Amino acid sequence: MSAATAEPPKTAPAAPAATDDSWSVERAHIDASARGPVLVFFFTALAWLLVSTFFGFVGSYKLQNPGFLADWPIYTYGRVVPAFHACFTYGWCSLAGMGVAIWLMARLCRTPIKFPGALIFGALFWNFGLALGVSGILLGQNTGLEHMALPRPAAWMMFIGYFFVGVTGAVLYKMRKSSVVFISVWYLLGAFFWFPWLFFTAHVLLGVPQLQGVMQNVVAAWFANGLNNYWFTPIGLAAAYYLIPKVINRPIHSYNLASIGFWSWAIFGGLTAMTKLSGGPVPAWLVSLSIAANIMLIIPLVTVGKNLFKTMEGNTHMIYYSPTVRFTFLGAIIFCIATALSLFTALRGPDSVTHFTLFGTATNEMLLYSFYSMVMFGAIYYITPRLVGCEWLSASLIRVHFLCAAYGGGLAVVVMLFSGIAAGMRALDPTAQASQLIYNTFAYLPGRTLALVLVTLGHTAFGLHFLLMLLRIGQPAGQATLFAPLGQEEDHH
Amino acid sequence: MSRSSYLFTGIFGSFALSCFALVLVPQMQIGGLTEHENADEGTRYPVVNTRQGREIYIREGCYYCHTQQIRDEQNGADIARGWGTRRTVARDYIFDDPPLLGSMRLGPDLANVGSKDWRNEEKDEQRKPAKRDRAWHLLHLYNPRVLIPNSPMPPYRYLFDEVKAGTAAKANVLPVIAKKKGHEVVPTAEAEQLVAYLLSLDRTEPLPEAGGTKPAASASAPAAAPAAPAKK
Secondary structure, three states: OHHHHHOOOOOOOOOOOOOHHHHHHHHHHHHHHHHHHHHHHHHHHHHHHHHHHHHHHHHHHHHHOOOOOOOOHHHOHHHHHHHHHHHHHHHHHHHHHHHHHHHHHHHHHOOOOOOHHHHHHHHHHHHHHHHHHHHHHHOOOOOOOOOOOOOHHHHHHHHHHHHHHHHHHHHHHHOOOOOOOOHHHHHHHHHHHHHHHHHHHHHHHOOOOOOOOHHHHHHHHHHHHHHHHHHHHHHHHHHHHHHHHHHHOOOOOOHHHHHHHHHHHHHHHHHOHHHHHOOOOOOHHHHHHHHHHHHHOHHHHHHHHHHHHHHHOOOOOHHHHOHHHHHHHHHHHHHHHHHHHHHHHHOHHHHHHHOOOHHHHHHHHHHHHHHHHHHHHHHHHHHHHHHHOEEOOOHHHHHHHHHHHHHHHHHHHHHHHHHHHHHHHHHOOOOOOHHHHHHHHHOOHHHHHHHHHHHHHHHHHHHHHHHHHHOOOOEEOOOOOOOOOOOOOOOOO | OOHHHHHHHHHHHHHHHHHHHHHHHHHHHHOOOOOEEEOOOOEEEOOOOOHHHHHHHHHOOHHHOOOOOOOOOOOOOHHHHOOOOOOOOHHHHOOOOOOOOOOOOOOOOOOOOOOOOOOOOOOOOOOOOOOOOHHHHHHHHHOHHHHOOOOOOOOOHHHEEEEEOOOOOHHHOOOOOOOOOOEEEEEOHHHHHHHHHHHHOOOOOOEOOOEOOOHHHHOOOHHHOOOOOOOO
16 A cells, blocks of 8 residues: 555556647557547447446336236346346446446556457457347347346357457556556456456356356345446546546545545445345355445545545536536535445345345346446547547536436436335235235336436437447537537537 | 555455465465264265256256345344255255355345245245245246246246146146147256256255254244344
8 A cells, every 4th residue: 555655647548748739649649549449349338328228227117017028938027137237237338348447547547558459359259148048038048047147158158259358458557657557447347357267267167167156146236246346446546537627627535535446346246146035045155254344445435525526525516517527526416325225225234124026126227227327428428539539419418318218217216216215114914915025126116117218319319429429420629519619618639 | 664565564464364364364274174963863965966957057057046045043044934944054054065055135045945944925925825836836847937927937838848748748748838738847857967967955954063953843934933123
């Protein structure tokens, strides 16, 4: 930790060491090298986002109306739901994350990407593997292990695809020209290494020879938690730590806080997994350990939260102008709330109510959608113009996207939180009738279907807008598309 | 050490710690369990459940709505409700590959759904015989709403066939109206296997590490169960 604080950077992220002119030439060079692969990542991520939105909607609507598409085995609830998870986490979240991470890494290390072709190859491999995997699930080939439902060959294919991404990330770091290692780079480096270790270890342990019985569930819980804490969250925080200071044009509030936040997350975030199995057929100490680790998450929660808020302090008006800041800062707020909520429900009392209910789904969706995806949206709004050479066409489309994603996502989460509490309270009463339990879970669900309609609308607007950008239909380059005209310019290019 | 090697060591160390504490140590503790031998009766527990039915349960993703794990009295009302006679422990699952623990209870827990004491509701519920048999489960799978009005469980009609009336054995014909005129609904082999699997689910065997009473001694309905749900 001392090394981390040894040379606090005095400037904003990736500040040019040389004169502005040579830096902008260098920057153009880096962006040009990243253009192909990053756009492939974004494009395929968006396609998966739309597919996952479709599956999410079908899954949600089926709970209200189980007769819907009931005679199609591939659309049965127990296949659509894992298909949704796979499309969402490995399609949208991971591909968008890899695109953002690679671009950020190149920019922050001030190094062009040597072999963009390798990245594109990796992206295609990942997509191909995932498409096979999702088809496999729909055809009934899921592994039976929640959180790791993708058929194993498909998962390995994705891993091969990732290999090219991870190696590129490591090479960019190795070749870095900037002497300052900005906090975002720590998180990115963490993500680039944690993900493959996690993936490899979990899949090897579940390969041949098999682990016995419940140990498979333990590994799957460890893996699922690792995806959130060692893959998505680090990329999300890396982007937030980069975008917020960049757009409002001031350095991060405190480097010490950033460093404490990083290390405490690295250590405790890796130990929280087993609350997924609390009360389950695993040793009690294992769950207790994870509860303790969850409580310790207060440290990264407070330090990261305080740091981002303090950085924004005095600049909150930027939320009204900059799409990037609006998405990213909302994401940062939700990160704090989601972490606080999952911390609270890790405790034994709350857990005995919320375990096995939609409450857990809600906190997970909060983390992956309302935090992580919002930050990714913000990042894509920031990065894409720098790659295609024009600015977003329409502030209104961005506004529609924001409203639908923020309120749709929020509504879905709130509905599931309430459903979870209502069902969980009922379930504690052994005399409650089975029909009441069902009622308490399902009464809220039309709200979720409505939320998903909103979200679908938002994603469609976003997808359309992105297509226009690929076709170079937009505002002239230079001045970022803002929600409202701003006295001073947004920091651009 | 340079700044980079600090960073790298920390990233590796935190991962190694996570892997060690959450995977390796538990593996040493519960990774090599063996069957329980009941010396009195000369039986062994657990037994291997029917594989084919289990595979269909997996294929259709039943575990996205149903758990198969019973929590003890400190964690909710599973036992008081009648879903089990004791908590489930790692040894219950040594032959399950993988165990279908589940994490969501949109429907009831099914860890013991095949045991004769399994209860999910008050005794006098007309449409649910205390002992669900093969015929009941088949009908429920074909269309849950025939038996439980407003059930959100999906119908699995595609696990059934329609054959010309009079061609199938009487015991196989479901008491529902087929879509095609002059036809009857009969289960496919897969539906039969799935039901056989459900009926084989029974984790009431007492185990030293899990406590629990002999199944025979616990045939009480939930209404008669202690009405004091554990709050902690």
